[in-house]
Amino acid sequence: MESGSGLLVRRIREGTVIDHIPAGRALTVLKILGITGREGARIAVVMNVESRKLGRKDIVKIEGRHLSPEEVDKIALVAPRATINIIHDYRVVAKRRVTVPDIVEGILMCPNPSCITRVGREPVKPRFRVVSRQPLVLQCVYCGTLVSEEDVAEQLAEGG
Amino acid sequence: MGSGSGWKGRDVISILDFDRDSLEQLFEVADKFSSLLRERGRIPLLEGYIVALAFFEPSTRTRLSFETAAKRLGADTIGFTSEEAISIAKGETLADTIRMLDSYADMIVLRHRYEGAALYAAEIAEHPVINAGDGKQHHPTQAMLDLYTVRKLFGTIDGLTYGVLGDLRYGRAASSFILALTIYRPRMIYLISPPLLRVRPEVRMVLDERGMRYREVESLEEVLGELDVLYVTRIQRERFPDQREYEKVRGSYRVTLELLEQHARRELRILHPLPRVDEIAPEVDGTPYAAYFEQARNGVPVRMALLALIAGREV
Numbered sequence: 001m002e003s004g005s006g007l008l009v010r011r012i013r014e015g016t017v018i019d020h021i022p023a024g025r026a027l028t029v030l031k032i033l034g035i036t037g038r039e040g041a042r043i044a045v046v047m048n049v050e051s052r053k054l055g056r057k058d059i060v061k062i063e064g065r066h067l068s069p070e071e072v073d074k075i076a077l078v079a080p081r082a083t084i085n086i087i088h089d090y091r092v093v094a095k096r097r098v099t100v101p102d103i104v105e106g107i108l109m110c111p112n113p114s115c116i117t118r119v120g121r122e123p124v125k126p127r128f129r130v131v132s133r134q135p136l137v138l139q140c141v142y143c144g145t146l147v148s149e150e151d152v153a154e155q156l157a158e159g160g
Numbered sequence: 161m162g163s164g165s166g167w168k169g170r171d172v173i174s175i176l177d178f179d180r181d182s183l184e185q186l187f188e189v190a191d192k193f194s195s196l197l198r199e200r201g202r203i204p205l206l207e208g209y210i211v212a213l214a215f216f217e218p219s220t221r222t223r224l225s226f227e228t229a230a231k232r233l234g235a236d237t238i239g240f241t242s243e244e245a246i247s248i249a250k251g252e253t254l255a256d257t258i259r260m261l262d263s264y265a266d267m268i269v270l271r272h273r274y275e276g277a278a279l280y281a282a283e284i285a286e287h288p289v290i291n292a293g294d295g296k297q298h299h300p301t302q303a304m305l306d307l308y309t310v311r312k313l314f315g316t317i318d319g320l321t322y323g324v325l326g327d328l329r330y331g332r333a334a335s336s337f338i339l340a341l342t343i344y345r346p347r348m349i350y351l352i353s354p355p356l357l358r359v360r361p362e363v364r365m366v367l368d369e370r371g372m373r374y375r376e377v378e379s380l381e382e383v384l385g386e387l388d389v390l391y392v393t394r395i396q397r398e399r400f401p402d403q404r405e406y407e408k409v410r411g412s413y414r415v416t417l418e419l420l421e422q423h424a425r426r427e428l429r430i431l432h433p434l435p436r437v438d439e440i441a442p443e444v445d446g447t448p449y450a451a452y453f454e455q456a457r458n459g460v461p462v463r464m465a466l467l468a469l470i471a472g473r474e475v
C-alpha cells in the first residue's frame with residue numbers, strides 16, 4: 001500500500017488511509033473532507049510518491065476519522081482510482097475502491113450560468129450523468145454541458 | 161392512422177428523444193393534416209382540451225404556430241407571453257408556475273430562456289410538457305418541422321449534403337437541426353460559422369458518437385456548390401453573454417442571389433427558422449432556392465400532428 005512512502009510517515013492506530021489519489025490532488029481531498037488542520041486530529045499528507053498504478057500518487061492518512069458515503073462519492077470524482085483503507089488497531093480491517101456513481105446528484109454545480117439549476121430559488125438539484133470514467137467526463141442532465149475531471153477537481157477544491 | 165402508442169402522453173424535450181419510426185409517424189399525420197386543412201379550417205379532434213402556452217420569453221412565430229395548431233384542432237388555449245405578465249415578476253418560481261398550469265391544462269407548451277427548463281418542468285408536471293425552445297439548447301418542434309420540410313422537398317432526409325450556417329453555438333434552432341440530422345444518415349454535414357460560433361462540445365460529441373460525416377468550415381463559398389440543403393440562422397444578439405463577441409461576428413454571412421448563382425447547385429434549397437434580418441437577401445425570396453416560407457407554413461400541420469399524437473387522438 002505504501003511502497004516508497006513507508007519510511008516517510010508512520011502508521012496510524014485508528015482512522016482512514018486514502019491511497020492512490022492522483023498526484024497533486026491530496027489537498028483537494030482534504031478540502032472535500034473539510035479538513036483544515038485546525039481540528040486537532042493527526043493528518044498525514046504524502047504527495048508525489050511513486051506508484052505502480054498511477055506513476056505518481058498522493059496518500060492521505062486521517063487519524064480517528066471514518067468517511068461518510070457522500071464524502072466517498074465526492075472523493076471518487078477527483079480520485080476515481082482511490083482506495084479507502086479502514087484502519088483499526090494499526091491494521092487494515094477493510095479496503096475498498098471508490099466508484100463514480102452513474103448519476104452524480106447534488107454534489108457539483110453546473111458551470112453553465114444559464115442552466116436551470118443555476119436559477120436562484122428553483123428547488124432543483126444539479127444532476128450529472130457520467131459520459132466517461134477514464135478520463136472522467138460528466139454531462140449536466142438539464143443543459144447538456146460537459147464537465148471535465150479538471151473542472152470537477154477545481155470546483156471541489158474551491159467549494160469543499 | 162393509429163393513435164401512436166409511443167406518442168400518447170409523452171413529453172417533448174429534445175429531438176434526440178425520438179427515433180426515425182416515431183418521427184415518420186409524426187410526418188405521416190402531418191401530411192394528413194396538411195391535406196385536411198386545404199379542405200376545411202378545423203379538425204376538432206381536441207374539443208374540450210386546454211393547451212397552456214407558457215411563453216416566459218417573447219416569441220411570435222412559435223407561439224402563434226402552436227396556438228393556431230391547437231385552435232384548428234378545436235382546443236382552447238390559456239397562457240402568457242412574457243415573464244412580466246405573470247407572477248414570476250413577483251418572484252414566483254418556475255416550479256410553482258408549472259404546478260399551477262398543470263392543474264388547469266391538459267398539456268403545457270413551454271418557452272424559457274434557461275437551458276433545461278423544459279426537462280425540469282416535465283419532472284414537475286403530470287401532464288405532457290412540450291419544449292418550445294429553452295435557452296440555447298433545444299427547439300425540438302422546430303427541428304421536427306425542419307426535417308418534415310426537407311422530406312417534402314426531396315422525398316428523403318437521408319443521403320443529402322447539408323450546410324448549417326450562422327450561429328451554431330448559441331442558436332437553438334441550429335443546434336436542434338444538427339442533432340436532428342443525427343437520427344438520419346446524411347451524406348455530409350458542413351457546419352459553417354466563424355470560429356467563435358462553432359458548435360458546442362456536447363453537440364459535437366453526439367455527431368462523433370453517431371458516426372456522422374461532418375466538417376467545420378468558415379467559408380460558405382467553399383462548400384456551397386456541394387449542398388442540397390443550406391440551413392441559415394440569424395446571429396442573435398440576445399444569446400451572446402458578451403456583447404463584444406456579438407459585435408465581432410454580426411453580419412458575417414449574407415446569402416445573396418449573386419452568390420447562389422455563382423456557386424450553388426440548381427437543386428439547392430434554403431431553410432431558415434425565421435425571422436431573418438439581413439442574412440438572406442430579399443432577391444432570393446422569389447427563386448426556387450427559397451424554401452423558408454414553405455418551412456414556416458409546415459409549422460402548423462406538424463404541431464397539429466404533435467398535439468394530436470400526444471393526446472392519443474386518431475386522425
